[in-house]
Amino acid sequence: MADIKTTKKKKLQHEILDAVVIRFVGDSGDGMQFTGTQFSGTSAMFGNDIATFPNYPSEIRAPQGSLYGVSGFQVHIGSVEVSTPGDNVDLLVAMNPAGLKTNLFAVKAGHTIIVDTDAFTKKNLDKAKYETNPLEDGSLNNYRVIEVAMTSLTKAALKDVSGIDNKIITRSKNMFALGMVYWMYHRSVQHTIDFFNKKFSKEPTLIESNVKVLNAGYFYAETLELIPNVYSIAPAKLPEGTYRIIMGNTATAWGFLAAAEKSGLELFLGSYPITPATDILHELVKHKHFGVKAFQAEDEIAGIASAIGASFAGDLALTTTSGPGLALKGEALGLAMMVELPLVVVNVQRGGPSTGLPTKTEQSDLLQAMYGRNGESPVIVIAASTPANCFDFAYQACKLTLEHMTPVILLTDGYIANGSAPWKIKSVADMPEIKNNLIKEVKENWHPYDRDENTLARNWAVPGTFGLEHRIGGLEKDKVTGNVSYVPENHEYMTKIRAEKIKRVQNYIPDVKTEFANEGDLLVIGWGGTYGSLHSAVKEINKEGYKSIGFAHFNYLNPLPKNTETVLKAFKKIIVCELNSGQFAKVLRINFNGFEFLQYNKVQGLPFGNDELIQKFKQLVK
Amino acid sequence: METTAIEKYTFKDFASDQEVRWCPGCDDYVILRAMQKALPEMGVKKEDVVFISGIGCSSRFPYYMDCYGMHGIHGRAPAIASGVKLANPNLSVWVITGDGDSMAIGGNHFIHVLRRNIDLNIVLFNNEIYGLTKGQFSPTSLVGQKTKSSPYGNTQPPFQPGELAIGAQARYFARLGGNTPKEMTEVFIDAEKFNGTSLIEILQNCVIFNDGCYSKYTDKDVREDKQLYVEDGKPMIFGKNRNKGLVLNGLKLEVATIGENGITENHILVHSANEKDPTLHQMLVRLEYPLVTGIIRRFEDITLEEREDALTKEVKSRSKFKKTDDLFFSGETYKVHQAPLK
Numbered sequence: 001m002a003d004i005k006t007t008k009k010k011k012l013q014h015e016i017l018d019a020v021v022i023r024f025v026g027d028s029g030d031g032m033q034f035t036g037t038q039f040s041g042t043s044a045m046f047g048n049d050i051a052t053f054p055n056y057p058s059e060i061r062a063p064q065g066s067l068y069g070v071s072g073f074q075v076h077i078g079s080v081e082v083s084t085p086g087d088n089v090d091l092l093v094a095m096n097p098a099g100l101k102t103n104l105f106a107v108k109a110g111h112t113i114i115v116d117t118d119a120f121t122k123k124n125l126d127k128a129k130y131e132t133n134p135l136e137d138g139s140l141n142n143y144r145v146i147e148v149a150m151t152s153l154t155k156a157a158l159k160d161v162s163g164i165d166n167k168i169i170t171r172s173k174n175m176f177a178l179g180m181v182y183w184m185y186h187r188s189v190q191h192t193i194d195f196f197n198k199k200f201s202k203e204p205t206l207i208e209s210n211v212k213v214l215n216a217g218y219f220y221a222e223t224l225e226l227i228p229n230v231y232s233i234a235p236a237k238l239p240e241g242t243y244r245i246i247m248g249n250t251a252t253a254w255g256f257l258a259a260a261e262k263s264g265l266e267l268f269l270g271s272y273p274i275t276p277a278t279d280i281l282h283e284l285v286k287h288k289h290f291g292v293k294a295f296q297a298e299d300e301i302a303g304i305a306s307a308i309g310a311s312f313a314g315d316l317a318l319t320t321t322s323g324p325g326l327a328l329k330g331e332a333l334g335l336a337m338m339v340e341l342p343l344v345v346v347n348v349q350r351g352g353p354s355t356g357l358p359t360k361t362e363q364s365d366l367l368q369a370m371y372g373r374n375g376e377s378p379v380i381v382i383a384a385s386t387p388a389n390c391f392d393f394a395y396q397a398c399k400l401t402l403e404h405m406t407p408v409i410l411l412t413d414g415y416i417a418n419g420s421a422p423w424k425i426k427s428v429a430d431m432p433e434i435k436n437n438l439i440k441e442v443k444e445n446w447h448p449y450d451r452d453e454n455t456l457a458r459n460w461a462v463p464g465t466f467g468l469e470h471r472i473g474g475l476e477k478d479k480v481t482g483n484v485s486y487v488p489e490n491h492e493y494m495t496k497i498r499a500e501k502i503k504r505v506q507n508y509i510p511d512v513k514t515e516f517a518n519e520g521d522l523l524v525i526g527w528g529g530t531y532g533s534l535h536s537a538v539k540e541i542n543k544e545g546y547k548s549i550g551f552a553h554f555n556y557l558n559p560l561p562k563n564t565e566t567v568l569k570a571f572k573k574i575i576v577c578e579l580n581s582g583q584f585a586k587v588l589r590i591n592f593n594g595f596e597f598l599q600y601n602k603v604q605g606l607p608f609g610n611d612e613l614i615q616k617f618k619q620l621v622k
Numbered sequence: 623m624e625t626t627a628i629e630k631y632t633f634k635d636f637a638s639d640q641e642v643r644w645c646p647g648c649d650d651y652v653i654l655r656a657m658q659k660a661l662p663e664m665g666v667k668k669e670d671v672v673f674i675s676g677i678g679c680s681s682r683f684p685y686y687m688d689c690y691g692m693h694g695i696h697g698r699a700p701a702i703a704s705g706v707k708l709a710n711p712n713l714s715v716w717v718i719t720g721d722g723d724s725m726a727i728g729g730n731h732f733i734h735v736l737r738r739n740i741d742l743n744i745v746l747f748n749n750e751i752y753g754l755t756k757g758q759f760s761p762t763s764l765v766g767q768k769t770k771s772s773p774y775g776n777t778q779p780p781f782q783p784g785e786l787a788i789g790a791q792a793r794y795f796a797r798l799g800g801n802t803p804k805e806m807t808e809v810f811i812d813a814e815k816f817n818g819t820s821l822i823e824i825l826q827n828c829v830i831f832n833d834g835c836y837s838k839y840t841d842k843d844v845r846e847d848k849q850l851y852v853e854d855g856k857p858m859i860f861g862k863n864r865n866k867g868l869v870l871n872g873l874k875l876e877v878a879t880i881g882e883n884g885i886t887e888n889h890i891l892v893h894s895a896n897e898k899d900p901t902l903h904q905m906l907v908r909l910e911y912p913l914v915t916g917i918i919r920r921f922e923d924i925t926l927e928e929r930e931d932a933l934t935k936e937v938k939s940r941s942k943f944k945k946t947d948d949l950f951f952s953g954e955t956y957k958v959h960q961a962p963l964k
Contacts, residue, residue: 045956235958239958240959242955254946254949254950261946268705268708288937289938289941290943293930295704297704299730301731305695306702306708308705309674309692309701309703309704309706309708310709312692312705312706312709313672313709314710315709317705331695332698335695339692425950462710463670464669465669466669468669469690471685471692472691472693473684473691473692483685
């Protein structure tokens with residue numbers, strides 16, 4: 001790591017902080033995602049724990065300066081464990097009036113805002129629907145505003161660089177902002193310079209211009225008397241190991257790669273683009289070197305149908321989608337369940353119903369995942385809960401589907417799928433074994449629906465295997481031969497055995513754990529992508545002295561872990577917190593009698609905020 | 623491909639132990655038998671043969687074949703079969719479908735599988751009616767046709783499967799009468815040899831709901847005069863007396879009589895199935911008199927799995943990633959030590 005050239009000439013306040021939340025906002029074309037990613041990467045390498053979340057408009061190129069065209073990137077860095085991208089912004093970097101207007105609500109009074117004054121023109125103020133200039137009308141008096149003519153300063157920094165046009169110059173101003181923020185938070189610019197050297201190795205002008213502006217921002221902040229403080233966030237105490245920053249969707253894709261390698265099977269993905277799941281397809285198509293077969297199909301149904309075909313032929317098969325796509329896949333998923341083939345279906349949940357809120361997060365597909373098919377067609381449902389553990393649950397989905405010969409739905413959501421965090425890299429060698437039910441040789445008296453006596457998984461005889469020719473299909477099967485059967489008792493038997501097969505998965509999944517308290521006054525229950533929010537809220541309240549509040553977070557939703565009832569019994573009150581109107585609470589009510597399940601629900605396309613949760617929990621234990 | 627000797631099968635080796643349950647007199651029996659006779663001649667191993675179907679009378683077909691099979695869901699067989707073939711390109715994969723299954727609910731998959739040119743063989747049983755749901759009009763039913771769902775006559779103009787298929791870039795299209803088992807066997811064998819998606823439309827009579835819909839073309843007494851069975855490289859001659867043939871008049875195909883108006887066999891168009899330009903093939907498909915049967919289009923082209931395979935080999939050869947660990951530990955990683963560095 002390069003030396004940080006901090007100044008000693010001024011009487012700066014040097015504050016040491018546990019954690020800080022920074023949000024970069026600007027136009028879609030201002031490079032805010034890139035700026036945020038660079039800052040996160042540098043901080044992670046410094047040893048901080050981080051959590052990030054991008055927030056960008058669904059319009060690809062929204063009109064410049066418009067309120068709905070604002071793109072943002074938030075990063076939470078800490079010397080302590082950081083489990084969410086954070087609620088309250090300590091530093092807002094606003095590249096234009098629209099960005100300021102749409103994000104000011106997140107900044108607490110007394111905190112800092114950096115603005116590019118060059119962007120606060122009459123035209124931009126009008127577009128942002130400001131009647132008066134907020135920099136002049138006193139409306140920002142409660143904040144520490146740092147006004148910087150970033151565009152002009154960027155131009156000045158680049159006046160001697162030849163071979164670049166105006167467009168490149170204005171596009172570089174995000175590096176000026178990044179340089180300033182690096183200085184304020186005691187970070188080296190070297191990580192970003194290394195990045196440019198690599199990225200633009202064939203375009204030296206771009207290296208020169210970006211590095212010049214970055215340094216200009218850094219030195220400007222150093223000499224600027226308007227900045228009264230520099231801040232340090234010490235490295236976090238993360239477990240020893242090699243890390244990288246990973247996005248949830250990438251982690252999901254990599255979990256599948258690992259499972260394919262471990263199981264010795266080829267990976268097949270049948271998919272159709274849909275927000276916010278498409279990045280899994282984008283990631284997997286890159287990996288032809290591992291023999292990944294990623295097939296972009298003509299629609300959602302062909303996505304899952306091709307995966308079913310690939311599974312029949314012996315591949316580890318997946319399909320990826322989001323809510324509306326899962327609805328389209330319902331019939332085919334029923335077929336996969338009926339023919340008892342391995343198949344992983346990823347649903348990166350988004351705001352529903354119908355087209356809903358494609359770029360926002362929600363947990364409203366739980367009941368669809370559990371019951372959204374005709375007939376009685378149970379499948380395994382599991383959920384990842386952090387960007388990094390998307391890797392583990394994608395891997396686990398493959399393990400379960402191969403070992404139990406039933407489709408598995410893996411639920412993630414837009415919040416963890418697009419969020420990123422440090423991931424302690426796992427080597428495939430350290431991952432648990434994955435067995436499968438492949439049968440490669442003719443056995444006497446063999447039938448396609450012969451089952452493992454423990455798991456009830458049927459055997460998997462794939463085309464190309466001599467002597468095991470057989471037919472399967474969506475019609476009800478005879479319990480032994482797998483031939484079509486309309487026998488009434490057989491249908492009931494098969495319905496029960498398909499349910500029992502899922503139930504027995506309980507014997508192969510871990511218990512649900514309670515954190516902070518194993519018994520007491522209140523049990524906070526969550527599932528899936530809300531882990532970070534709930535965990536940090538309970539942690540904070542615990543620090544305040546509320547020691548009788550426990551937290552149980554579910555990753556296994558169907559079947560539920562065996563010890564669920566024991567955990568529920570250990571607390572006087574139970575509150576189920578979800579980003580829907582109470583779907584998991586319903587599931588718990590169906591399964592466990594004699595409990596009152598209180599609910600805390602939010603259906604705004606947004607994650608839980610820390611303060612709202614803490615307030616609610618305190619009310620319940622007062 | 624395997625080089626080991628393939629045991630000599632007979633048609634019985636491909637018949638499953640399941641009782642065939644189509645209506646007595648249905649052309650489906652003819653197709654089943656023709657397939658069971660064709661398979662032993664294809665030089666493929668029984669365990670490498672897979673039949674995938676959708677829903678409908680025809681889609682029961684896989685249950686009657688003693689090889690691998692899946693009775694899928696309505697309209698989706700081409701998508702399921704695509705997955706099978708991409709997972710294991712060594713398999714001989716057959717799609718069995720009907721006019722409702724492929725032209726209505728599965729229309730999307732039907733056109734896309736043809737566009738991609740995956741090496742599948744699709745047998746389309748076209749009876750211009752919905753049989754399994756007992757007699758509604760299908761996308762190939764004629765305008766005016768009275769059915770259970772069109773008691774006053776069908777008002778929806780039909781698809782011509784060959785026209786739709788060639789429009790969707792089908793490289794192989796054959797059409798056969800439902801009562802021509804010998805031709806079926808030959809074409810099935812040829813379709814298996816063909817590298818790419820082959821589509822075989824069979825004009826299949828439904829004895830219950832649409833009996834006689836093809837009689838004017840397929841009945842034994844009219845067949846030779848009303849049908850032209852095309853063969854690659856041969857002049858397109860038909861008729862009991864083998865004296866009628868196709869000639870091109872401007873942009874139209876016309877029937878000419880050999881021996882009249884100075885027409886000799888040399889004037890008759892010679893069928894060329896292996897042409898990239900499908901114009902003439904489309905004209906043959908659309909012709910109402912004579913009805914053209916046989917292999918109308920057979921254009922050899924690169925398949926999807928060949929493109930994929932070449933790309934995969936190329937990417938593998940230049941990639942530094944051999945194992946997932948190579949990927950996971952590549953690029954920007956950093957170490958965390960128990961005692962954090964300054």
